[in-house]
Amino acid sequence: xxxxxxxxxxxxxxxxxxxxxxxxxxxxxxxxxxxxxxxxxxxxxxxxxxxxxxxxxxxxxxxxxxxxxxxxxxxxxxxxxxxxxxxxxxxxxxxxxxxxxxxxxxxxxxxxxxxxxxxxxxxxxxxxxxxxxxxxxxxxxxxxxxxxxxxxxxxxxxxxxxxxxxxxxxxxxxxxxxxxxxxxxxxxxxxxxxxxxxxxxxxxxxxxxxxxxxxxxxxxxxxxxxxxxxxxxxxxxxxxxxxxxxxxxxxxxxxxxxxxxxxxxxxxxxxx
Ligand SMILES: NC(=O)c1ccc[n+]([C@@H]2O[C@H](COP(=O)([O-])OP(=O)(O)OC[C@H]3O[C@@H](n4cnc5c(N)ncnc54)[C@H](OP(=O)(O)O)[C@@H]3O)[C@@H](O)[C@H]2O)c1
Numbered sequence: 001x002x003x004x005x006x007x008x009x010x011x012x013x014x015x016x017x018x019x020x021x022x023x024x025x026x027x028x029x030x031x032x033x034x035x036x037x038x039x040x041x042x043x044x045x046x047x048x049x050x051x052x053x054x055x056x057x058x059x060x061x062x063x064x065x066x067x068x069x070x071x072x073x074x075x076x077x078x079x080x081x082x083x084x085x086x087x088x089x090x091x092x093x094x095x096x097x098x099x100x101x102x103x104x105x106x107x108x109x110x111x112x113x114x115x116x117x118x119x120x121x122x123x124x125x126x127x128x129x130x131x132x133x134x135x136x137x138x139x140x141x142x143x144x145x146x147x148x149x150x151x152x153x154x155x156x157x158x159x160x161x162x163x164x165x166x167x168x169x170x171x172x173x174x175x176x177x178x179x180x181x182x183x184x185x186x187x188x189x190x191x192x193x194x195x196x197x198x199x200x201x202x203x204x205x206x207x208x209x210x211x212x213x214x215x216x217x218x219x220x221x222x223x224x225x226x227x228x229x230x231x232x233x234x235x236x237x238x239x240x241x242x243x244x245x246x247x248x249x250x251x252x253x254x255x256x257x258x259x260x261x262x263x264x265x266x267x268x269x270x271x272x
Contacts, residue, residue, distance in 0.1 A: 036063050
């Protein structure tokens, strides 16, 4: 409080541009330093998570963007991590962990695929569920406190799927299993985002172009902002209640679901 008053008096003697640059610098210093890992950073949602983390005014994020191909330009705060043959096999996970340094605050799981791109039902499940399990192991190795995952509305791990040929049912069960992988991981906090149709802002899929035209999809930048605003809320509470070393004794784990596009839009408005 005293510091703020003194700064205001001192700034009165400076030119307005010098004053505003000092104010910006002080604001940046006040924002907590946080570290995030984004898996699926090259995807429609992942790209937006990376961009909006770096633009957050509420925290100063260092963002490690994990991908299987070079994608990102040199940007302050961004640490691109390209891992060849990134997949759900344990050897590759070890290589991701070995490339990370120190502790991280949050993991954002934005990996995903379509059955067509994966090539089979089994390969689809392996990307959605297998990779998520691996990301949770990496997160546990680097002391992560909070994790956020993109799932889908009505996802349910217990859904009865009489045949994997019934893709909508397989899809919802698989995304339910993806959620479960996050719930079972040893983090004090996890948030599960369950959007309906997405507007991926990419126009690369025919059906999504129809959805985008009709304006009914949740924009992936809004989804990303909701994930970030919620992560910042959760980390503020976690940091206030216990130190990283104490987290094992910190009591109950917080699991929160954000179901449906309307609810996610509400959280996105908290992004600053
Ligand atoms: N589309 C919708 O309307 C909708 C609605 C609700 C929920 N969702 C769910 O939202 C999630 C994210 O969707 P999105 O559209 O943002 O995803 P996306 O654009 O397809 O991006 C997927 C990301 O996962 C990575 N990935 C895919 N297969 C991989 C593999 N075998 N190994 C390593 N990385 C791999 C991709 O890497 P590359 O760039 O290298 O391929 C990319 O970074 C998905 O789980 C999806 O099911 C989608």
